[in-house]
Amino acid sequence: xxxxxxxxxxxxxxxxxxxxxxxxxxxxxxxxxxxxxxxxxxxxxxxxxxxxxxxxxxxxxxxxxxxxxxxxxxxxxxxxxxxxxxxxxxxxxxxxxxxxxxxxxxxxxxxxxxxxxxxxxxxxxxxxxxxxxxxxxxxxxxxxxxxxxxxxxxxxxxxxxxxxxxxxxxxxxxxxxxxxxxxxxxxxxxxxxxxxxxxxxxxxxxxxxxxxxxxxxxxxxxxxxxxxxxxxxxxxxxxxxxxxxxxxxxxxxxxxxxxxxxxxxxxxxxxxxxxxxxxxxxxxxxxxxxxxxxxxxxxxxxxxxxxxxxxxxxxxxxxxxxxxxxxxxxxxxxxxxxxxxxxxxxxxxxxxxxxxxxxxxxxxxxxxxxxxxxxxxxxxxxxxxxxxxxxxxxxxxxxxxxxxxxxxxxxxxxxxxxxxxxxxxxxxxxxxxxxxxxxxxxx
Amino acid sequence: xxxxxxxxxxxxxxxxxxxxxxxxxxxxxxxxxxxxxxxxxxxxxxxxxxxxxxxxxxxxxxxxxxxxxxxxxxxxxxxxxxxxxxxxxxxxxxxxxxxxxxxxxxxxxxxxxxxxxxxxxxxxxxxxxxxxxxxxxxxxxxxxxxxxxxxxxxxxxxxxxxxxxxxxxxxxxxxxxxxxxxxxxxxxxxxxxxxxxxxxxxxxxxxxxxxxxxxxxxxxxxxxxxxxxxxxxxxxxxxxxxxxxxxxxxxxxxxxxxxxxxxxxxxxxxxxxxxxxxxxxxxxxxxxxxxxxxxxxxxxxxxxxxxxxxxxxxxxxxxxxxxxxxxxxxxxxxxxxxxxxxxxxxxxxxxxxxxxxxxxxxxxxxxxxxxxxxxxxxxxxxxxxxxxxxxxxxxxxxxxxxxxxxxxxxxxxxxxxxxxxxxxxxxxxxxxxxxxxxxxxxxxxxxxxxxxxxxxxxxxxxxxxxxxxx
Numbered sequence: 001x002x003x004x005x006x007x008x009x010x011x012x013x014x015x016x017x018x019x020x021x022x023x024x025x026x027x028x029x030x031x032x033x034x035x036x037x038x039x040x041x042x043x044x045x046x047x048x049x050x051x052x053x054x055x056x057x058x059x060x061x062x063x064x065x066x067x068x069x070x071x072x073x074x075x076x077x078x079x080x081x082x083x084x085x086x087x088x089x090x091x092x093x094x095x096x097x098x099x100x101x102x103x104x105x106x107x108x109x110x111x112x113x114x115x116x117x118x119x120x121x122x123x124x125x126x127x128x129x130x131x132x133x134x135x136x137x138x139x140x141x142x143x144x145x146x147x148x149x150x151x152x153x154x155x156x157x158x159x160x161x162x163x164x165x166x167x168x169x170x171x172x173x174x175x176x177x178x179x180x181x182x183x184x185x186x187x188x189x190x191x192x193x194x195x196x197x198x199x200x201x202x203x204x205x206x207x208x209x210x211x212x213x214x215x216x217x218x219x220x221x222x223x224x225x226x227x228x229x230x231x232x233x234x235x236x237x238x239x240x241x242x243x244x245x246x247x248x249x250x251x252x253x254x255x256x257x258x259x260x261x262x263x264x265x266x267x268x269x270x271x272x273x274x275x276x277x278x279x280x281x282x283x284x285x286x287x288x289x290x291x292x293x294x295x296x297x298x299x300x301x302x303x304x305x306x307x308x309x310x311x312x313x314x315x316x317x318x319x320x321x322x323x324x325x326x327x328x329x330x331x332x333x334x335x336x337x338x339x340x341x342x343x344x345x346x347x348x349x350x351x352x353x354x355x356x357x358x359x360x361x362x363x364x365x366x367x368x369x370x371x372x373x374x375x376x377x378x379x380x381x382x383x384x385x386x387x388x389x390x391x392x393x394x395x396x397x398x399x400x401x402x403x404x405x406x407x408x409x410x411x412x413x414x415x416x417x418x419x420x421x422x423x424x425x426x427x428x429x430x431x432x433x434x435x436x437x438x439x440x441x442x443x
Numbered sequence: 444x445x446x447x448x449x450x451x452x453x454x455x456x457x458x459x460x461x462x463x464x465x466x467x468x469x470x471x472x473x474x475x476x477x478x479x480x481x482x483x484x485x486x487x488x489x490x491x492x493x494x495x496x497x498x499x500x501x502x503x504x505x506x507x508x509x510x511x512x513x514x515x516x517x518x519x520x521x522x523x524x525x526x527x528x529x530x531x532x533x534x535x536x537x538x539x540x541x542x543x544x545x546x547x548x549x550x551x552x553x554x555x556x557x558x559x560x561x562x563x564x565x566x567x568x569x570x571x572x573x574x575x576x577x578x579x580x581x582x583x584x585x586x587x588x589x590x591x592x593x594x595x596x597x598x599x600x601x602x603x604x605x606x607x608x609x610x611x612x613x614x615x616x617x618x619x620x621x622x623x624x625x626x627x628x629x630x631x632x633x634x635x636x637x638x639x640x641x642x643x644x645x646x647x648x649x650x651x652x653x654x655x656x657x658x659x660x661x662x663x664x665x666x667x668x669x670x671x672x673x674x675x676x677x678x679x680x681x682x683x684x685x686x687x688x689x690x691x692x693x694x695x696x697x698x699x700x701x702x703x704x705x706x707x708x709x710x711x712x713x714x715x716x717x718x719x720x721x722x723x724x725x726x727x728x729x730x731x732x733x734x735x736x737x738x739x740x741x742x743x744x745x746x747x748x749x750x751x752x753x754x755x756x757x758x759x760x761x762x763x764x765x766x767x768x769x770x771x772x773x774x775x776x777x778x779x780x781x782x783x784x785x786x787x788x789x790x791x792x793x794x795x796x797x798x799x800x801x802x803x804x805x806x807x808x809x810x811x812x813x814x815x816x817x818x819x820x821x822x823x824x825x826x827x828x829x830x831x832x833x834x835x836x837x838x839x840x841x842x843x844x845x846x847x848x849x850x851x852x853x854x855x856x857x858x859x860x861x862x863x864x865x866x867x868x869x870x871x872x873x874x875x876x877x878x879x880x881x882x883x884x885x886x887x888x889x890x891x892x893x894x895x896x897x898x899x900x901x902x903x904x905x906x907x908x909x910x911x912x913x
Contacts, residue, residue, distance in 0.1 A: 032527070035890060038703045040536040046507045046524045047790055048516070049493070055485075064487035082488075088564050090483045090571075119527030127534050142707035144890050174707045184707075219913075249479050250586030250622035250630060326477075326485055359710075364827035364840050364858065366620075367586070367628045372838060374831050376710075393836055395829070395862065397913070420708040420892060441836040441862040442910045 003028065004163070006052065006070045007155035014056045014079050015157055021057040021098045022157040023287055026050070029150045030116045034126045037142035039134065041126060046119070053325060054082065060095050061086040064325060096313035099323075101160040103290045105283040106274065111165035112191040115147040121192065122147065125171075129201050133175050136205040143173040147192065160288030168279065169195045170418050174377065175204040180214055180392065183207025184357045184377045186229060188279050188418045188425070207356050210390065211378030217391035217440055223352035223408075224396070224436045225345055225382075230355045231335075232417035232426040233373065237361060237400065238269065239330030239424055242296045243322070244305040244315065246366075253369035253401055257302045263404035265300040267431075268336035271322065279416045280332030280425030289321040291331060300405075306330060335428040338410025345409050345432050347385040353438070354380040354387070358396070359421055369400035372439075397439040406434045444468055444599055448512050452496055453601055455518055459525045461498035461505075463540065465602035467747060468494050469789040473594040476563065478570040480587050481578070486563065493789040500525060501532035502539065504771075506792040540770035541779050543750050545604055550744050551611035554640025558593045558613050561641040566591050569644070576650035577621070582661040586622030586630075591615075591644065606749035612742060614896060615644050616883065621657055625664035631656065631826060631842050636740035636883030636896055643738055659843055663855040670844065670859035670911055676819035677861065677906040678812045678847065681880035683822055683839055684802050684901025689884060691865040692730045693797040695834035696757050696765070697783075697888075698772035705794075709888045710832025713865065714763065716776065723763050724869025727805055730758040732767060734782065734798035740883045741798035741897040743785070748793055750782040757800075761869070769795050787893040794889050801900025805875030812874050812905040819847035820859050820911060838862045860912045867909070876903040 001009065003026040010024035033045040052067035056079070063086040067078055122145050133141040150166040169192050174184045185204040189195045226234070241252035254262065263269075272293040273282050284290055287309060295303045307315065308323035322328040346354070353375075361373040373396050381388050411429035418425055449468040456464035470492040477484040493510035494517070505528040507520050528535075570589050577584050595613040600606065618634040637643035679687070695712040699705055714723075733754035734743045744752050748770050756764045768776070769784035772795060785796035813821070822841035830837035839861045846853040863871075881900040888895070 033890070034527075034531065037706050038536065041503070041531045041534055042536045042538075042704055043504045043506060043792060044524065044527045044531050045505070045792065046520060046527065048509045048511060048520055049790070050511060062485045064485060064489075066489050066491065085486070085488060085563060088562070089486055090567060092484060093482050095485075117523070119523060120530040123527060123530040123533075130534065140703065140706075142703070144707065146891075172707060176706075245479075248586075249588040250620050251588070359832060360829035362827045362829045365628065365630050367622050367630055370827070372827060372829060372840075374829055374836070376832050393831075395836070395838060397838075397860075420890065437913075439838075439860075439862055439912055441838070441864045441867075442912075443864045443867050 001070055003153040007153050010054055010075055011155045011157055013075055017079050017083050019056040019058050019083060023055040023098060024155050025053045026153045027150060029148065031146065031148045032119060032122065033144055033146045034122050035144050036126055036130065039130050039141045055325060056082060057095060058083055058086045060091045061089045062092055062095050094314050096310040098156060098158050099287045099289045099309040099319060100158045101156065101288055103160065103284065103288060105162060105290050108165060109281045110190055110277050111149065112167040115149045115167055115192060118147060118192055125197055129173060129197050132198060132201045133205060138175045138177055138205055138208065140176045141173055146170045154284065154288050156288050158288065162284050162288050164283045166282060167191065171195055171197050171200055172419065173201055173204045175208045177208035178212055181208050181212040181390065182377045183211065184229060186417060186419055188416050190277055190279060207378035210380060212390065214379065214390035214392040217379065217394035217438060219439050221435045222438050223349045223432060223434050225352065225354045225430055225432050227354065227356045227430045228415040228417050228428045229419065230358045231428050231431055232419065232422045233358050233361055234400065235333050235335065235426050235428060236422050236424055239271065239333045242306050242330065243328045244307055244311045245327030247305060251366045253367055254302055255367065258305065260302060261300050262302045262401055263297050263300040264407040266338060266410055267297060267300055267404060267407050268295060269297045270295050270334045271306060271330050271332065272334045273331040278332065282331065285321045285323040286325050287323040289319055289323065291321050294320050330424050333424055333426045337412050337414050337429050339412050340409045341412055342430060345411065345430065346382055346387065348409065349382045349432065350384055352382040354382065371400055372397040394438050394440050396436055398437045403433050403436055408432050408434045444470060444597060445512065446599060449494065449599055449601055451514060452494060452517050453603060455521050456496055456498045457603055459521055461500045463499040463603055465497045465600065466494060467786065467789055468599040469596060471594055471596045475590065475592045476566045476570060477590045478574055481574050483567055495786065495789040497792065499538060500528045502537040503528045503532040503535035504538050508790040538771055539774040541773035543770060543780060546606045546608055546745060546749055546751060548745060549609040552613055552638050552742065554613055556641040558595055558641055572650045573653055576654045577657055580654045580657045582657040583624045584621055584657050585624045586620065588620040590618045600747065600749050602749055608745045608749055610743065610745065612638055613640060614638055615641060617644055617649060619653065623657055623660050623664065625661045627664055629660050629664045631660055631824065634883050637738045638740065638742035639738045663843055663857065667855040667857035670820060670856040671818065672911055672913065674908050674910050676816045677909055678819065678821040678903055679906065680823040680903050681878060681901050682824045682882055684904050685882050685899030686825065686828055687868065688730050688802050688901055689797065689800050689897065689899045690830045691834050691837055691868065692757050693732055693800040696767055697795045698766040698768045698776065699795040701766060702772055702775060705888065708890055713833040713835040719763055721763055722761055723866060724758060724761040725872050726761050727875045728758055728761045728869050728872055729803035730800065731756055731803055732797050732800040736799045736898065739799035739898045741895065743798065746782040746784045747786045748780065748784040750780045750784065752782040755781050767795050767797065769793065785895055787895055791889065791893050796888065796895050797886060797897050799881065799898035799900065801879065801881065802875065802902065802904065804877045804879040804902040807874050807876045809876045809878045809903045812876055812903055813847050813852060814850045816847045816850055820856060821845045821847050821852060822859055835865050837865065861909065862912045863909060871906040871909050872904050873907050874905040878902045
């Protein structure tokens with residue numbers, strides 16, 4: 001049986017055994033990673049997997065499982081077990097079914113089929129990255145080069161039969177120009193030949209060099225320029241908070257904010273996996289609905305929560321094509337670019353900082369948006385429109401709504417970001433946020 | 444489990460000229476149940492299996508994984524990985540492993556109430572009882588997210604030196620997020636996790652525990668005053684001590700961080716090799732990481748490199764005593780591994796991880812810690828926390844906290860903020876109580892990110908003259 005036959009057989013069998021709704025997704029993946037640190041390769045990885053996910057609902061009882069193998073007997077047995085498991089559960093009162101298809105889909109995005117045998121090429125690319133870094137005077141480099149190639153076949157009881165191909169290349173480098181100064185940069189693309197490794201290496205070297213001899217930062221209110229890598233970390237939290245599931249469970253500050261102001265007028269954020277050959281582009285969500293571009297925040301106003309078919313019916317709206325297996329989720333976030341260039345942004349700041357990267361974003365209260373996050377790598381101080389040195393040892397302790405409301409400039413250039421704490425592809429510019437609160441530890 | 448396929452894979456890697464090989468064959472069964480504001484949500488069960496293979500070729504480290512366990516597919520993957528490793532060896536770190544004992548062992552964790560015997564109806568009933576109990580409190584709890592999860596993993600480990608280890612470890616977890624509309628909106632997120640049968644969850648009486656919890660948070664919100672700022676004495680409860688030792692003792696003592704292997708993402712450490720046996724805290728500070736603790740969320744008896752686990756005394760009487768090692772870092776420092784290699788799935792390489800990290804209890808009763816404090820704050824639980832990537836600069840924000848005045852607990856205070864460096868934190872502790880508790884956490888490290896179940900433990904501790912911030 002090929003993957004299409006497997007998915008169709010699962011749906012047929014589930015319906016035969018009494019399920020009203022069923023989704024079967026067969027996903028085949030090949031991935032690789034070259035990991036390097038201290039300017040040496042420390043590990044190479046390769047992985048191959050086939051995952052078969054099954055969702056079904058019987059009498060408003062939704063359940064999920066995965067299949068171990070595709071033997072006809074195993075399929076029958078697993079569905080029997082899943083239906084018996086479902087029948088023992090209580091009704092999920094707010095479950096309203098899956099999407100009714102069929103749907104029309106956009107044309108295939110490009111898939112790099114060379115990735116499955118690009119191991120040696122990837123080693124050479126890492127070797128070059130380390131070599132460029134050394135030539136730029138770096139004392140050590142660390143990071144990864146990863147590739148993923150994936151094919152998904154989806155069949156549902158809602159007349160969906162769909163197929164999607166996907167590939168992604170991700171490169172991350174953290175360069176150290178001294179013990180206390182580092183710069184981090186990432187790049188990603190759908191094809192290996194499009195990956196801009198050299199640009200990322202040069203950017204990381206440049207951040208590292210400009211952040212040498214940092215002094216301990218001071219507490220207070222600063223105008224902060226968040227570079228794309230840093231801002232993407234915050235945006236991922238915004239995207240997650242827009243899922244109706246997060247709103248209902250308390251993991252969001254966007255409750256009761258629909259059509260209300262949640263950011264500055266200049267800020268528009270889309271969930272958009274439709275871009276042709278975009279890093280996060282795909283054809284359909286987890287229930288087979290064709291992906292669509294929709295604003296989450298438009299000109300500062302919250303325009304949409306992210307829905308699947310069931311939650312959309314509950315809230316008397318339409319699905320936004322954001323179905324995940326368990327709950328709606330953002331697919332790919334895109335910020336509308338502004339009209340300022342970076343030097344113009346810096347020039348407008350009297351007392352501020354440039355944050356190039358953050359990590360460990362944690363909320364004191366998801367419902368109010370109080371949080372803190374820790375800048376890492378180069379942190380540059382701006383005085384009277386000019387870069388005036390580097391700082392370290394600080395923390396941003398603020399409120400996410402207040403910060404989004406205080407956006408005062410958006411760069412006219414966008415960059416794709418993926419990262420360790422950025423799991424959704426995000427296309428974002430740098431932004432300037434006025435009066436953000438900086439705190440620090442006491443020794 | 445198909446032992447033969449694991450042996451086949453091991454032989455196949457060696458046939459391809461690897462000088463060392465190890466195989467992990469794993470099967471995991473998971474059951475998950477969730478309730479949102481009193482309504483059961485999607486539930487499920489899952490059965491995953493697969494194989495992870497690690498090898499050294501020309502002293503270059505390679506790892507591959509697959510869940511297609513057919514011989515020809517495994518062969519193809521090995522050949523492809525070996526080819527990449529050969530090319531990588533031109534600029535790779537030359538890796539050696541510490542010599543370790545060959546082990547042949549089979550073990551499993553006892554379950555009084557087996558996970559498979561505790562039905563899905565009973566698990567959902569438990570969530571319903573907890574939700575009803577929260578609502579009985581009469582507190583305005585506007586958001587209730589509850590989940591109960593269990594999984595059991597069977598793992599076969601074999602390496603080319605002759606070790607053969609089988610383990611069966613069941614794990615349970617209960618997680619919640621409560622959102623309360625009181626004087627203001629307050630939240631608390633927490634989880635409990637254990638190794639063992641379902642008795643580990645039932646023993647805790649969560650319906651009563653969460654009812655109490657919402658009443659406390661409501662009281663803190665209604666009656667809470669502003670927390671004092673500036674220098675005061677602090678008493679930190681076991682929940683804070685647990686996260687504190689995990690973040691600023693366990694992590695910076697991971698030898699792979701110290702050596703820079705994780706420097707791109709998980710970060711490095713302010714602790715350097717030459718700081719071993721130097722002072723980091725006051726005499727009363729003793730911190731241990733022990734994978735062998737009964738019911739520990741991070742329990743194991745042999746690590747994922749086949750090394751026998753033992754308690755690691757990270758800090759003894761305020762002195763840095765030991766780092767966490769796998770075979771690679773141990774070899775690099777010329778010692779033996781202390782069994783800290785863990786992988787969270789067959790798809791992940793094993794890296795240096797914590798298991799159950801805790802501050803050892805002292806002799807004081809908790810209430811004795813308050814004696815002599817003129818003005819201070821007692822922080823019992825927290826919500827927000829974070830720490831920088833060298834584990835030096837950390838923050839904990841209290842959820843449940845009280846003023847201490849003239850040696851006595853007083854009114855609740857709202858969101859006291861402790862932002863402090865690691866040496867200052869551990870040198871400010873002057874008394875440690877005997878009320879040791881363990882809580883559960885999911886520790887993130889590695890690329891791709893691996894989330895490891897761990898226990899975070901400790902008793903209440905007293906800190907003198909530290910700053911509470913904004």
